[in-house]
Amino acid sequence: MAQNRISYAQLLETNNMMQTCSDETYWLCVTRTVQESKLFPVPAYMMLSYLNAFYRYPSLLKKIESRMSAEEIGDRARNMGMKIQNPSMGWALPGFYLLGREWLINMGLLKPTDAIEDVVYVMDFWKRFQLSWHRNDGHITNKEYGHRAQVLPESRVQVFHADMYDCVEGDELHEAAQTFMASASQYGFLISCESRISLHNSGPYKLADDREMIVRDFMDLSESDFPWLDDVAAGVPHNNITVTMAVKDCHFYLVDDWGSFEAQPEFKADKLVGVGLYTSDNLSDGYMPLGMESREALIAKFNELNAQVKDATTQLWKRIAAWSRDQMIDAGAITYFAIIKDLAHVAGVYDVDDWMKIDERAERFRPLLNDEFSRDALGELVGLVSHPSQQVMEYTMAMHSNKPVRMYSNIPYSVLAGEPYTASSGPVYPGITYLPEKKDAYTTTRGRMTLAEYNKASREFTPPTLTDKYRHLCDTWVKYNAGSELADEMYKLEQARSRNLKGKGSSLKRADVEKLRG
Amino acid sequence: MAKLYVDNDKFGYQSASPTVEAFHAAIKDIVRRKLDDCGGDWDSFVFDKSYDLITAEDMASVEQMLLDAGHKFDWSAAISPREKPEIYKPAAGVSDEDMATFSFEHPEAKTADADADGRELRGIGDNVAQYPQNCSGTARYIRSPDQVLKYLNEGVPADTIAIIDDSGGTLTAPILEHFKGVICAGGSTRSHLGILTREYGVPCLMNAKISGIRQGDIVEIEVTAKAKTAEAYQTGVEMTANVWRLNKA
Numbered sequence: 001m002a003q004n005r006i007s008y009a010q011l012l013e014t015n016n017m018m019q020t021c022s023d024e025t026y027w028l029c030v031t032r033t034v035q036e037s038k039l040f041p042v043p044a045y046m047m048l049s050y051l052n053a054f055y056r057y058p059s060l061l062k063k064i065e066s067r068m069s070a071e072e073i074g075d076r077a078r079n080m081g082m083k084i085q086n087p088s089m090g091w092a093l094p095g096f097y098l099l100g101r102e103w104l105i106n107m108g109l110l111k112p113t114d115a116i117e118d119v120v121y122v123m124d125f126w127k128r129f130q131l132s133w134h135r136n137d138g139h140i141t142n143k144e145y146g147h148r149a150q151v152l153p154e155s156r157v158q159v160f161h162a163d164m165y166d167c168v169e170g171d172e173l174h175e176a177a178q179t180f181m182a183s184a185s186q187y188g189f190l191i192s193c194e195s196r197i198s199l200h201n202s203g204p205y206k207l208a209d210d211r212e213m214i215v216r217d218f219m220d221l222s223e224s225d226f227p228w229l230d231d232v233a234a235g236v237p238h239n240n241i242t243v244t245m246a247v248k249d250c251h252f253y254l255v256d257d258w259g260s261f262e263a264q265p266e267f268k269a270d271k272l273v274g275v276g277l278y279t280s281d282n283l284s285d286g287y288m289p290l291g292m293e294s295r296e297a298l299i300a301k302f303n304e305l306n307a308q309v310k311d312a313t314t315q316l317w318k319r320i321a322a323w324s325r326d327q328m329i330d331a332g333a334i335t336y337f338a339i340i341k342d343l344a345h346v347a348g349v350y351d352v353d354d355w356m357k358i359d360e361r362a363e364r365f366r367p368l369l370n371d372e373f374s375r376d377a378l379g380e381l382v383g384l385v386s387h388p389s390q391q392v393m394e395y396t397m398a399m400h401s402n403k404p405v406r407m408y409s410n411i412p413y414s415v416l417a418g419e420p421y422t423a424s425s426g427p428v429y430p431g432i433t434y435l436p437e438k439k440d441a442y443t444t445t446r447g448r449m450t451l452a453e454y455n456k457a458s459r460e461f462t463p464p465t466l467t468d469k470y471r472h473l474c475d476t477w478v479k480y481n482a483g484s485e486l487a488d489e490m491y492k493l494e495q496a497r498s499r500n501l502k503g504k505g506s507s508l509k510r511a512d513v514e515k516l517r518g
Numbered sequence: 519m520a521k522l523y524v525d526n527d528k529f530g531y532q533s534a535s536p537t538v539e540a541f542h543a544a545i546k547d548i549v550r551r552k553l554d555d556c557g558g559d560w561d562s563f564v565f566d567k568s569y570d571l572i573t574a575e576d577m578a579s580v581e582q583m584l585l586d587a588g589h590k591f592d593w594s595a596a597i598s599p600r601e602k603p604e605i606y607k608p609a610a611g612v613s614d615e616d617m618a619t620f621s622f623e624h625p626e627a628k629t630a631d632a633d634a635d636g637r638e639l640r641g642i643g644d645n646v647a648q649y650p651q652n653c654s655g656t657a658r659y660i661r662s663p664d665q666v667l668k669y670l671n672e673g674v675p676a677d678t679i680a681i682i683d684d685s686g687g688t689l690t691a692p693i694l695e696h697f698k699g700v701i702c703a704g705g706s707t708r709s710h711l712g713i714l715t716r717e718y719g720v721p722c723l724m725n726a727k728i729s730g731i732r733q734g735d736i737v738e739i740e741v742t743a744k745a746k747t748a749e750a751y752q753t754g755v756e757m758t759a760n761v762w763r764l765n766k767a
Contacts, residue, residue: 108523108524109549185713186717364577367581
């Protein structure tokens with residue numbers, strides 16, 4: 001038995017965060033319906049990923065924080081469209097970990113009083129990252145903000161706003177952008193083994209009374225972390241691509257923690273009136289424009305990327321269609337489990353064995369994962385919320401369902417009154433994979449690198465706007481210091497690659513930016 | 519035998535799915551036995567001894583227990599019955615031979631005799647996106663990677679209305695944009711297939727409850743109907759679009 005190192009306040013906060021995640025996970029799952037596929041054994045890989053997350057996340061997060069704190073990584077996340085955004089961090093980090101915990105409880109392999117220092121730490125890491133990443137909108141999740149994600153500072157929103165090219169349905173740019181986004185979405189689903197976690201939408205941002213902007217990220221597209229993209233994705237030149245989208249007469253009333261949106265009236269192609277294109281990662285100085293020097297160049301870039309993505313889609317589909325079931329499960333489980341892997345890239349401590357393998361403790365359960373058991377166990381875990389551990393007193397009316405259920409078991413406060421508990425599930429154990437070993441090639445904004453080169457570059461680099469001089473100069477500070485030398489310096493860093501705002505400084509307001517668009 | 523913490527549960531009794539309950543009950547029996555074997559001290563068992571004592575062979579024995587009782591598992595991914603046909607229910611409606619007689623038969627499919635325009639109602643679905651005109655074409659079932667590979671190599675026949683029971687976006691990934699329309703017997707308008715058809719501008723009905731449509735029938739889907747929203751799903755509002763058969767194959 002561990003000595004009491006957890007306080008009442010910590011437990012109260014941890015249980016609150018778990019309950020918040022429980023409520024929102026239920027809402028997301030029932031409004032988005034089950035994920036299914038004739039190609040991938042989706043529930044099987046999801047269940048395996050949850051166990052992998054339970055056993056590995058605490059150790060891996062500590063490894064990451066040995067070099068960089070959660071809140072500093074949260075700051076970095078605002079500066080790029082890398083895969084540490086809402087689906088990964090707003091939902092999956094706590095969700096996958098806690099789903100693994102809940103399943104183990106229902107198999108009798110865990111008590112709610114087990115690994116509680118791990119649970120407290122994982123939730124605390126999540127809180128610190130989320131608050132930092134969302135510091136501009138002041139919320140911990142999109143859900144808390146009424147399903148909205150306004151994470152970007154004014155300096156970046158202004159550049160996105162200023163440099164967008166107008167388009168209307170039927171013109172060449174509109175067609176090129178729409179076609180690319182359809183192809184990239186489809187490619188993203190395939191890369192992510194049917195899950196939507198290669199795609200992310202954030203915003204909206206108000207551009208004018210009748211226009212809003214959504215920032216759409218397509219992530220992990222190239223030869224980089226996933227072994228199954230080796231060679232087949234070598235022709236996709238950018239690992240992360242961000243498309244800024246302006247819409248007219250269409251209000252995005254919901255942007256959820258899975259990065260999906262809903263609009264009123266419905267968002268259809270005719271609503272899209274402006275686009276921009278960027279790439280970024282933790283080695284770039286923010287968002288780097290792609291083809292943004294002219295309208296013609298942007299059309300050509302969208303078309304070029306579309307062709308590259310479609311070619312990679314066909315090659316990847318053929319590779320996957322020839323896989324064994326275990327390989328499919330591995331790829332899916334790794335995609336899910338490693339949804340937060342870019343935390344390790346930002347900190348410069350990424351290790352293939354940490355993120356691309358199934359921990360032998362999770363691997364023990366693979367023989368359970370036939371399609372039927374996996375489907376039913378998953379459905380009960382996140383949809384029906386009908387496993388025994390999830391039932392609570394009959395007077396309870398759970399958020400959204402009004403049923404006496406709770407998706408994630410609380411940590412009993414009795415551990416503070418002497419009930420025995422255990423602290424941690426232990427260190428990372430050896431992992432296995434049925435997939436080919438990862439090729440040592442990583443596509444970054446600085447070109448192809450080996451992993452050693454990538455980690456070294458990550459450790460050495462701080463984006464200029466996030467150096468100590470500027471990191472804490474937030475939008476509230478700018479409100480009272482716009483036009484000062486320091487504020488102008490900071491804005492000019494963000495504007496350095498802007499077609500319309502280069503060198504303009506910090507005093508512009510939204511209407512000024514609109515005028516500069518010409 | 520050792521008693522587990524979860525054995526004393528005031529509100530939880532058993533999982534809703536008989537398969538899950540059977541699996542979980544068997545696993546808990548294994549845990550009790552192995553906990554007993556190592557002296558019954560939970561704290562030294564849970565994250566230490568259990569890693570060695572609870573094995574993949576134990577988990578395989580749990581599945582075998584149901585198979586020995588005559589159970590065959592449902593399958594969802596085509597690869598599963600292909601690799602282990604002995605543990606899954608037979609896979610029907612995936613081969614060319616099956617297609618001569620195969621059709622989706624949903625018990626709640628709305629059907630009606632031909633109307634004045636000769637359109638025979640064969641079911642309903644949830645419209646993904648509203649279009650100015652309905653969409654008609656030739657019904658072709660697509661239910662396996664082999665069928666997709668065939669169309670990938672040979673090209674998708676013109677005017678294909680794909681009938682799919684997979685709401686995912688990966689099975690048909692390399693050929694989706696070549697469909698004239700899609701009828702999907704699962705998911706919702708927010709499923710991946712719904713999202714992708716909307717992005718590609720391919721008319722699509724999700725969550726379709728259809729009956730009697732055979733390979734090669736000429737069908738029409740009512741994509742002039744309003745698109746079903748997330749709110750409609752959450753509040754249980756019915757918003758459906760029709761599926762008609764215009765001509766039998």
